[in-house]
Amino acid sequence: MSKLEEEIQSRKTFAIISHPDAGKTTLTEKLLYFGGAIREAGTVKGKKNTKHATSDWMEIEKQRGISVTSSVMEFHYKDHQINILDTPGHEDFSEDTYRTLTAADSATMLIDAAKGVEAQTKKLFKVCSMRGIPIFTFINKLDRQGRDPFELMEEMENLLGIRSYPMNWPIGMGMDFYGIYDRHSKKVELYNADNPSHVEIKQTSGPDDPMLDEMIDASLLAQFREEMELLDVAGDPYDERKIKSGELTPVFFGSAISNFGVQNFLEHFLNLAPAPVGRDSDQGYIAPAQDNFSGFVFKIQANMNPKHRDRIAFLRITSGKYTQGMYVNHVRLSKSMRLAQPTQFLAQDRNIVKEAYAGDIIGLYDPGTFRIGDTLADSSDFQFDEMPHFSPEHFAAISVKDAMKHKSFEKGLQQLTEEGAVQLFQTYNKYPEQQIIGVVGVLQFEVMEYRLKNEYNADIRLEKLPFSIARWVNGDPDELETFKKRQKNLAVDRDGRMVALFDNEFQMNMTKDKYPQLTFYENSYMK
Numbered sequence: 105m106s107k108l109e110e111e112i113q114s115r116k117t118f119a120i121i122s123h124p125d126a127g128k129t130t131l132t133e134k135l136l137y138f139g140g141a142i143r144e145a146g147t148v149k150g151k152k153n154t155k156h157a158t159s160d161w162m163e164i165e166k167q168r169g170i171s172v173t174s175s176v177m178e179f180h181y182k183d184h185q186i187n188i189l190d191t192p193g194h195e196d197f198s199e200d201t202y203r204t205l206t207a208a209d210s211a212t213m214l215i216d217a218a219k220g221v222e223a224q225t226k227k228l229f230k231v232c233s234m235r236g237i238p239i240f241t242f243i244n245k246l247d248r249q250g251r252d253p254f255e256l257m258e259e260m261e262n263l264l265g266i267r268s269y270p271m272n273w274p275i276g277m278g279m280d281f282y283g284i285y286d287r288h289s290k291k292v293e294l295y296n297a298d299n300p301s302h303v304e305i306k307q308t309s310g311p312d313d314p315m316l317d318e319m320i321d322a323s324l325l326a327q328f329r330e331e332m333e334l335l336d337v338a339g340d341p342y343d344e345r346k347i348k349s350g351e352l353t354p355v356f357f358g359s360a361i362s363n364f365g366v367q368n369f370l371e372h373f374l375n376l377a378p379a380p381v382g383r384d385s386d387q388g389y390i391a392p393a394q395d396n397f398s399g400f401v402f403k404i405q406a407n408m409n410p411k412h413r414d415r416i417a418f419l420r421i422t423s424g425k426y427t428q429g430m431y432v433n434h435v436r437l438s439k440s441m442r443l444a445q446p447t448q449f450l451a452q453d454r455n456i457v458k459e460a461y462a463g464d465i466i467g468l469y470d471p472g473t474f475r476i477g478d479t480l481a482d483s484s485d486f487q488f489d490e491m492p493h494f495s496p497e498h499f500a501a502i503s504v505k506d507a508m509k510h511k512s513f514e515k516g517l518q519q520l521t522e523e524g525a526v527q528l529f530q531t532y533n534k535y536p537e538q539q540i541i542g543v544v545g546v547l548q549f550e551v552m553e554y555r556l557k558n559e560y561n562a563d564i565r566l567e568k569l570p571f572s573i574a575r576w577v578n579g580d581p582d583e584l585e586t587f588k589k590r591q592k593n594l595a596v597d598r599d600g601r602m603v604a605l606f607d608n609e610f611q612m613n614m615t616k617d618k619y620p621q622l623t624f625y626e627n628s629y630m631k
C-alpha cells in the first residue's frame with residue numbers, strides 16, 4: 105500500500121445523528137476522551153439553545169480573535185484518525201445539518217432507550233439512507249429503565265425501514281442493568297453502577313456458560329438466555345455486505361454518561377465503518393486514493409460577529425492529499441487559488457493544517473468566493489454532483505423595508521441563497537410576484553434577518569406564510585401543464601424548477617390523487 109492509501113485507509117469520517125437530548129454531546133465527549141483529544145469529558149461545548157449558540161461564538165471570538173466552530177472534531181485512536189461531523193439539533197436545526205451528512209461516509213444513529221425513534225432521528229436517517237451509507241445504532245441510557253430492546257428494533261424497522269443486527273445485547277436495564285454481552289467475542293462487560301468507569305470484562309463460552317449463573321440474578325439470566333435464543337433463531341443473520349450498503353444496522357447498547365459500552369461500540373465501529381469513499385462527479389466517480397487532490401464545499405459558516413465578517417467554508421477532501429499552500433482550481437470560477445491557511449478542528453483548538461487526506465475536513469477562510477457544492481481540484485475541471493436542497497418546512501414572504509436599499513438587499517439575498525443559508529422561491533403565475541424564503545429550521549430566518557441587516561444594511565419585512573410542505577414536481581408533460589395552470593401556490597426555485605407549496609399533508613395528498621402522473625419530490629435531487 106502506498107503512503108497515500110495507508111493514510112486514507114486509516115480514516116473514518118462519520119456523523120452522529122439523533123434527536124435532541126438522546127445524548128449526542130455526551131457520546132461525542134466520551135469518544136474524544138478515548139482518543140485523548142480532551143482531558144476531561146464534559147468540555148466539548150455548552151448548551152445549545154439559540155441565544156447561547158450565538159453568544160458562544162461571540163465570546164470565543166473575543167477571546168481568541170478567530171471564529172470557532174464545533175462543526176468537525178477529530179481524534180486519534182489505535183492508528184485511526186476519526187473525524188466526527190456535528191449535526192446540530194434544537195432550534196439551530198437547519199438545512200446545513202442535512203448537507204453535513206453529504207460529507208460523512210457513515211453515520212451513527214443515537215437512540216434514547218426510553219424514547220425510541222424520534223422525529224429528528226427519522227429526518228436525519230432518511231437523508232443518510234438516501235445516500236446508502238452504513239448506519240450504526242447506539243441505544244443509549246441503559247442505566248435507566250427503557251423500552252424492550254426487541255420493541256425498539258421493531259420500531260426501527262417500522263419507522264425507518266431498516267433491519268438490525270445487535271452486536272451486543274443488554275443484560276437487564278435500569279436498576280437491574282448488569283451489562284452487555286458481545287455476540288462476536290462472547291465477552292460479557294459488567295456494569296458497576298457505583299463505579300461505572302471500572303468495567304470488568306469476562307470471556308464466556310456463550311450465553312449458556314455456567315459462570316454467568318454465579319454472576320447474574322437467575323430470573324434476569326433466564327430472560328437474557330431466552331432473548332439470545334430468540335435472536336439466533338428469529339433475528340437477522342450477520343451480513344457485512346448489508347451493513348456496508350446501509351440495509352442492516354449493527355446495534356450497540358450502552359450508557360454514554362457512564363462511558364459504558366462506548367469502547368465496545370468504538371472498536372466494532374472502527375472494524376466495520378468504511379474508510380473514506382469517493383464521490384460522483386460530472387466526469388464519473390472520483391476515487392479517494394489518487395494523486396490528484398479534490399474536494400467539495402458542503403457548508404459555509406458565517407460569522408455572527410459583525411466586526412469580523414469572515415466566513416469559513418468547510419471542504420471535504422474527496423481525493424488525494426492536501427499540502428499547505430498548494431494551488432487548486434476553483435472549478436466554478438475557473439480560477440486558480442492558493443490554499444494558504446486552512447484549519448483543522450480539534451476538540452477545543454484549531455490548528456493550521458500542514459497536510460490532510462481524502463476523508464478529512466478542512467476549513468477555508470471564505471471572503472465570499474465559495475458556494476455550497478463548489479468543487480476544488482488541483483488539475484482537472486470536473487464538478488462534484490450538486491448538493492441537494494431539502495424540503496423547507498417554514499415559509500415567509502420577504503421584502504425590503506426601504507425601497508432605496510433594494511439593490512443591496514437583492515445582493516444579500518443572492519449571497520445567502522448561494523451559501524445555502526436559505527432557499528429562495530419566486531411565486532409562479534401570481535401577480536404581483538413575491539419572493540418566498542423557505543427554511544428547514546426557523547433559526548435560519550433569524551440568521552438571515554441579522555445578516556441582511558449587518559452585512560447588507562437592509563432591514564427586511566418577513567410575513568410568515570401558512571405553508572409547511574414544499575414538493576419539487578415533475579412528471580408527464582401534459583399533466584404538468586394542466587397542473588401549472590390550475591394548481592394554486594406554485595413557485596419556482598433558483599434553478600427554475602417547479603415547486604408546489606402546501607399547508608398540510610391532507611392538502612398535499614388530495615393534490616397527489618388529482619395528478620397521478622406527477623411525482624412530488626422532497627428535495628431538488630428529484631429522486
Ligand code: GDP
Nearest residue numbers: 124125126127128129130245248359360361362
Ligand atoms: P444531546 O442533546 O443529544 O447532545 O444530549 P446530551 O448529551 O446533552 O444529553 C442530554 C441529557 O441526557 C443530559 O442530561 C445527559 O446528562 C443525559 N444523558 C446522556 N447520556 C446518558 C446516559 O447514558 N444515561 C442517562 N441516564 N442520561 C444520559
